[in-house]
Amino acid sequence: MKKIIRTIIWCLVGLFVIYTFYFLWKQSQPEPEVYELVLPQKRDIQKTTVATGKLSARREVSVKPQITGVITKVLVKPGDRVTAGQEVAHIRVIPDMSQLNSAQTAIESARIELNEQQREWDRTKRLYEKGVISTEEYQQYETRLKAAREKLTAAEAAYEVVTKGASRRSGTINTTIVTSPMSGIVLNVPVKEGSSVSATSMFSDGTTICTVADMSDVLFKGHIDETEVARLRVGMETTLVLGAMQEVKVPATLEYISPEGVEQNGVTKFEVWAAASIPDGVDIRSGYSVNARVVTEEHKGVLSIDEASVVFDADSAFVYRLTSSPEDLSSQEWERIPVKVGISNGIYVEILQGVNAEDHLRGIKK
Template sequence: MKRRLILASALVLSALPMGSLWASAGSTPTMTAATSTSGAAEVSLDAVVEAVRQATLSTQVAGTIVGLSVKAGDRVRAGQELLRIDASAAQQQVVGSSAQLEAAQANLNVASKELERQKQLFQKQYISQGALDRAQAQWEAARAQVQAQQAQTRAAQTQTGFFSVRAPFNGVVSDVAVTLGDMAMPGRPMLTLHDQSALRVSAAVPQSMLDGVRSQLSAVRYEIAGQSAQTVTVGTAQLLPAVDPVTHTAQLRLALPAGTEGLAPGMFARVWVPGGKTSASAPNAKAAPVFLPVSAVVRRAEMTGVYVMDAQGKPRLRQVRLGRVNGPNVEILSGVSAGEQVVTDPSSVTSKPLKAAP
């Protein structure tokens, strides 16, 4: 009985015309992909999140690292000790210099007493003026020796401070390039520190777009880590006056609000700047982007695509690369060209049952 039903169904399908299998495609809602006039007035630029304050710490002296109190990701305070180098030799120099200072002060005391005696003898005319002058000179030499030794002692004490690396400001440790037992050398990078509370977005603006961007800084927008595009606040956008002689671009910096969570230096960002007159050859720029409804996008595992009608009027799934979201529409960076017919409701293609043509 089942075999007869299957055979009957096959005969019915074979009697249907071939076009009836795609009869639902004829009623599939579609639209013509076109460039957006509002999008044409903006140009998308690749950008990166940067820290306004970032420091790579090193040491001024050589020695073995004997203390490492932080690791990458730790929050530190200004003045907190991050790394310590063996300072045994420097401490011995401080001890020796302090002993020499005490000896110089003892000599100064002797010279002071001798000068007082010589003054008393001179008043009684027991000694000559030359003897008094020699006593005065010995006292001045002893005093100068004390001052020199004091300076040397302070220098030795300051030198011991170089063996302790401290945080210059409140921030987060980005990277630790050394371990316990390593040899620290002057100028060798050991730790990287950045201020998480002060971040910015930096983008390279082509030379041909500088005039337009400079006059419309308030219209600049940015997007970070898949978040919705944000408009910069007044006074937070800065276009540097210098142009790189190699890339012929100027740096555009957008200050981010303090306390924004989930951001870190090095993150990819995207910036949209006014640039309707930008040439198509400008790097990282698109003069006329294509926008489609968000509902037209199909996501299957790691593939993102849309259904595009082919020459026979049949919907074909095509992979695309998405850009910014502008309300109900999304920018299509690649995969669809202006003028192509795109299915706006993918469920009408995948879920409608087959039916015979009337």
């Protein structure tokens, strides 16, 4: 009986050892590689390039005063809509001492000259009435008197402009009232009441009171890499994707490509402009960050596959075609075949030669 029990135990030990070796051998065997199957399909393939930049108004002006002074009233704020000629600020004149002295000196000189011409004319008139001088000579003195009076009037008007910002001779012109030269939206107002402002002159750009832009005519201004610029042409249709509103797609037309590149961070880039057609109901703000997507080439209804299925080796392209049954996933067999590819959009690539729509091709590994 004991002999039978020992035999059974040794048999069980033997079976356990055999099973252990089998299990270890099984674990050491590589699992079969299974790949997804890809079928070529007809698609529309677009080759695109992207330029980055910002939106800005085509017409944008900085409103500046014609005189130096202090802001007494600001009549607009950023975001306000203004019309051409609308008042945006009032200024109190602070006369420049050199200009004031020059204006006072001009008045005194003109008054002295007028008094002198008046005496000459009075004397000439008495002689003319006695018939001593001719009519022609008398008219010459009369003309000089009129010129002297006009000179004094002009000097007094210049003094009023220096001290008050306007003169009675200028009529409706008042340089203490700053108006907008165009209709549009106020983008910014960098001054406030009490701020000192300077007039525009040949020595100074003057102080900006506000910036007005016509946001009904918007331009995209951006830059594109030198490797892409050769594929662009003026008149190409462009799609603008706004960083602040990703769901909004704004159509635009490329209208300018810079003939000269500029270096940015070691890369040469070219400036491009595109005229945007803002859809109704979309509120565009100046300075929005934008990606401009330009379709440089498009093929419609062409045979294509996932670009991940194509293997590139030097200047050649290859795919792996399934030679075994599509239903048998445990032992997939492939053959490597060369293909000729066309354009790619980064996801799908056009297949010109090498495969057809019925071929099962190797995709990504599961």
